[in-house]
Amino acid sequence: MKKTxxxxxxxxxxxxxxxxxxxxxDIRQRFGLDKVIKMASNENPLGASPLALEAxxxxxxxxxxxxxxxxxxxxxxxxxxxxxPESCFVPGNGSDEIVDLLLRVCPSPGRHNVVACQSSFxxxxxxxxxxxxxxxxxxxxxxxxxxxxxxxxxxxxxxxFVFLSSPDNPTGFCPPWEETAAFARALPSSCLLVHDEAYAxxxxxxxxxxxxxxxxxxxxxxxxxxxSKAFGLAGIRLGYGVMPEGLANALRSVHMPFSIxxxxxxxxxAALGDHDFxxxxxxxxxxxxxxxxxxLTGMGCTCFPSLANFLMFKPPAERKTAAExxxxxxxxxxxxxxxxxxxxPEHLRVSVGTPEENELFASALxxxxx
Numbered sequence: 517m518k519k520t521x522x523x524x525x526x527x528x529x530x531x532x533x534x535x536x537x538x539x540x541x542d543i544r545q546r547f548g549l550d551k552v553i554k555m556a557s558n559e560n561p562l563g564a565s566p567l568a569l570e571a572x573x574x575x576x577x578x579x580x581x582x583x584x585x586x587x588x589x590x591x592x593x594x595x596x597x598x599x600x601p602e603s604c605f606v607p608g609n610g611s612d613e614i615v616d617l618l619l620r621v622c623p624s625p626g627r628h629n630v631v632a633c634q635s636s637f638x639x640x641x642x643x644x645x646x647x648x649x650x651x652x653x654x655x656x657x658x659x660x661x662x663x664x665x666x667x668x669x670x671x672x673x674x675x676x677f678v679f680l681s682s683p684d685n686p687t688g689f690c691p692p693w694e695e696t697a698a699f700a701r702a703l704p705s706s707c708l709l710v711h712d713e714a715y716a717x718x719x720x721x722x723x724x725x726x727x728x729x730x731x732x733x734x735x736x737x738x739x740x741x742x743x744s745k746a747f748g749l750a751g752i753r754l755g756y757g758v759m760p761e762g763l764a765n766a767l768r769s770v771h772m773p774f775s776i777x778x779x780x781x782x783x784x785x786a787a788l789g790d791h792d793f794x795x796x797x798x799x800x801x802x803x804x805x806x807x808x809x810x811x812l813t814g815m816g817c818t819c820f821p822s823l824a825n826f827l828m829f830k831p832p833a834e835r836k837t838a839a840e841x842x843x844x845x846x847x848x849x850x851x852x853x854x855x856x857x858x859x860x861p862e863h864l865r866v867s868v869g870t871p872e873e874n875e876l877f878a879s880a881l882x883x884x885x886x
Contacts, residue, residue, distance in 0.1 A: 527645055538851050549849045555867040555877060556853040557824050558685075558715070560748035561800060562870075564783075565793045568749060571786035572779045574726035585773045587781045594756060597788050600731055603761045606768060607784075609775040610622050611714060611740045611755030612639050617767045618710060618738065618757070619647040623676035631670045632679035635686065635858045637712065640679045648678070660687040660820060660828075664699050677708035677738070682725060683715040686858055686865045688822025690719050693727055700727070700734055708763075708827060710738045714755075715824035717794075718801050726822070730755060731758055738763070746797050747787040753778045801825045804868035811878045826867045828855070835885050838862050844884045850877055 527767040537556035544552050587607045595602035623630060625648030632640045633655040637714050644651040652675075654666045667678060679697075683690040700709040719725045729741045738759040744750035754776065757767070787793075808827050812819040818830040831841050842854045842864060853865040866877060 519886040527648055531645070532642070532885045537848070537853055540799075540851070541612060543846055543849065543851055546555050546636045547847055547849070552849045552851065553869065553873050553876060554845075554851045555869045555873060556851045556865075557750070558745060558867045559762070560745060560797055560823070560825075560866060561752050561804070561812075561873065562793065562797055563746060564751075564881055565787040565790040567793070568747065568787040569789040570784035571782040572752075575782040578778050581778060581779045583774055583776060583781060585772060586768050587776045590756075590776070590781045590784050598728060600728075600758060601761070604731070604758050604764055605756055606759065606764050607754070607756045607776055607781075608771075609755075609780075610744065610753040611742045611757065612739055613641075613710070613775060614755060614757035614767070615639055615710075615849055616643050616647075617771065618708075619643050619649055621763075621766050621770060622708070623647070625649055628674050628676040629672075629681065631667055631675055631676055633667070633684075635660075635855075635860055636679060637685045638857065650861070656687075658745065659808035660684075660864075661689050662691065662695075662699075662873070664702075666694070668702055671703060671707060673704065673706070675704070675707045677710050678703065679712065680844070681708050681714065681717055683822065683824035685712075685715065685824070686826070686853070686855055686863075687820055687828050688824045688826060689820070690725050693723075693725055694731065696727055697730065699735075700737055703736060707736075708738055710740065712740045714740065714742045715745060716741070717798065717818035718825045719823040720733075720802065728758060735760060742785055743784050746794060747784075747790070747796070748793070749780075749783055749787060750804050752780045752783050754784050789879075800870070801868045804871065804874050807867060807871075807874055808866065808878070811874075812881075814829055815882060817885075826853075827863050828860075828863055828865045830863050831885060833862065838864050841881065841884050848880045848883075850880050852877070 535694045540554050591602050591605045594605050606699045629650035633650045634655050641651045652670045654670050657663050716726045742755035816832040820828045855863045
């Protein structure tokens with residue numbers, strides 16, 4: 517970014533912005549294609565919850581009204597859904613907003629730091645830098661699992677919190693809850709564990725991996741959840757954090773008053789009750805994930821275990837590089853995710869799609885590799 521005559525903070529002048537996946541329209545225009553399949557952003561292959569869509573239609577007439585601050589009806593619905601106190605919920609314009617609020621409320625710039633694994637969801641690093649907070653990235657183990665000892669070694673008396681995601685983005689790694697709980701208890705009492713569970717719905721047995729059912733056992737735990745994945749509401753931008761009441765009050769005090777629209781709140785409440793759509797989504801993802809795992813492995817790719825709605829894989833370099841496969845798939849109208857921006861240039865990530873999309877991806881990849 518070029519310098520200007522205006523007062524712009526140094527952190528912004530050399531800022532590396534978030535790199536989203538390519539859009540369908542981008543690839544359609546670039547290659548002149550009629551049909552493009554996107555399997556890059558971990559979106560719901562079934563689309564959006566029908567009950568949520570209907571709720572938005574019913575509330576569309578109220579678009580001229582301002583929403584209520586902090587979406588109280590949604591918080592009440594979430595409290596009932598998770599059987600936790602309503603005062604512990606903070607909704608956001610996507611769970612990204614909760615990450616941003618935590619970084620603006622808790623650490624002091626120039627004094628505190630936050631810790632996460634290398635090659636984690638890039639918003640942790642980006643939001644930290646924007647807030648002027650030191651970001652410490654800890655290398656993973658060779659199998660991309662978390663190095664808990666390394667993470668603890670990076671924590672000091674000025675560490676505000678540690679970010680961990682489970683299932684992890686972009687690797688799909690998902691440890692049992694006991695490991696994560698032991699790590700949380702080993703942290704200093706002044707250090708929060710921010711446990712990002714955006715993909716927890718897909719892990720097969722939430723009770724075996726999530727810390728949310730055990731939220732009351734910890735005084736230093738924040739759990740992040742989203743409506744973007746299992747509920748199919750990525751375009752609505754709706755997420756939430758579950759945290760100690762005092763911290764929740766602090767976040768609400770600085771929360772932009774109207775960041776959650778009337779339509780988003782209505783959609784979220786309705787989606788929580790759309791059990792049929794939710795169960796169909798989980799079944800489709802489980803079957804598709806198994807198919808893609810078998811297919812990728814059969815083609816000679818290194819496919820990493822995943823309990824999310826995506827798979828990270830490393831293609832056989834002796835045949836094609838990750839960059840060649842990524843571009844080759846784009847030319848065939850298939851968008852997956854290059855992990856170069858995550859510091860993993862030899863790896864790719866593919867979202868689970870519909871059965872037809874999974875088959876088309878497998879066919880196109882086979883043409884490139886074999």
